[in-house]
Amino acid sequence: MSTAQMHPDAHPVDEDLVRRLIAGQFPRWADLPVVRLPSPGTVNVMYRLGDDMVIRLPMLAGGAEDVAMEWEWLPRLAPRLPTPVPEILGAGKPAEGYPWSWSVLRWLAGANPEAGALREPVALARDLAGFVAAMRSVTLPGAPKAYRGGSLALLDPPTRAAIEQLRRIPEEGIDCDAVAAVWEDALRAPDPDGPPVWLHADLTPGNLLVAGGRLSSVIDFGCMGVGDPACDLFPAWNLLPADARAVFRAELGVDDATWRRGRARTLSQALNALPYYRTTNPAMAANARHVIREVLGEYRR
Structure with missing residues (x-):
């Protein structure tokens, strides 16, 4: 899967460019092996650097804006x-024709979890709830606003457009009327009645690492900031089975209105991802289909 296929406006990144960037800015690491890492990610390209580090480079201008925020807030x-969360070991600058800032991070061991193949789903649900809590x-004062942290109504136009786009892809088999009903119901849910809270705001399987079935680290904080607490309920539908989902909710003490907003936010992300990534990012598309099934299954019960 090439970045050019996934995003027409992606900046090309290859091993030669990465080696030149390292040699020019971090010569002490210039002799270490550089190996491209397969990833379901949609914004960044990653390369393993030696045994203990990873290089993370935005492939889109939007992702480039997140780099400085991570440098400021992650420590x-x-x-x-x-x-554990990413530890910044090197702050790379634009060079060699590459236009944006980039990072060298400490390597975090683990694997991305896969919905339907979790070893310890209930224990993982508790781990995730502990992280969210x-x-x-x-x-911390002066927090940025989370990328997805605003009113649910802000997602209404793109979500409705995605539903109509999926109506024109009948081979996906999406019950668009049922999806629209979930969305309409969520829009009637009350807004948050408390102050905004700190959020990761992108708790997808690709941003989680597990080892031995348990959460070992959380990565990619490019969407972080403060906003609606419903934004960090994504794992309930994009990863956890129903019994573990109930544990996740109970551990966090989520009320009905927040749960409805969280379910709708997760659904909106999936509805927008599926038509865009269905032919270019199999992992993202598969998880989007999973979310839609899980949300509809829960809503109908």
């Missing part, structure tokens, strides 16, 4: 969280 968030408890 401040890390000691407040129960799960810790994020919510952060009180």
Whole structure:
């Protein structure tokens, strides 16, 4: 899967460019092996650097804006969280024709979890709830607004457009009337009645690492900031089976309105992802289909 196929406006990145960037800015690491890492990610390209590091380079201008935010906030968030998060070892600058800032990070071991293939789903649900609760408890001042943290109504136009786009792809078999009913119901849910909270705001399987069935680290904080606590309920539908989903909800004490908003936010992300990535990113498309099935199954019960 090439980045050019996934995003027509992606900047080309290859091993030769990465080696030149490292040699020019971090010569002490210039002799280490550089190996492209397969990833379901849609914004960044990653290369393993030696045994203990990973290079992360945005392939889109939008992702480039997140790099400085991670440099600023990750060192401040890390000691407040129960799960390891990326540690910045090098702050790369534009060079060699590459236009954006980029990062060298400490390698975090683990594998992305896969919905339907979890070893310890209930224990993982508790781990995820612990991470979300810790994020919510952060009180660092001056926080950015989370990328997805605003009113659910802001997602209404793109979500309706995605539903109509999926109506024109009958081979996907999406019950678009049922999906629209879930969305309409969520729009009637009350807005948050408390202050905005700190969020990761992109808790997809591709941004989680597990080892031995348990959460070992959380990565990619490019969407972080403060906003609606419903934004960090994504794993309930994009990863956890129904019994573990109930544990996740109970551990966080989620009320009905927040649950409805969280379910709708997760659904909106899936509806927008499926038509865009269905032929270019199999992992993203498969998880989008999974989310739609899980949301409809829960809503109908």
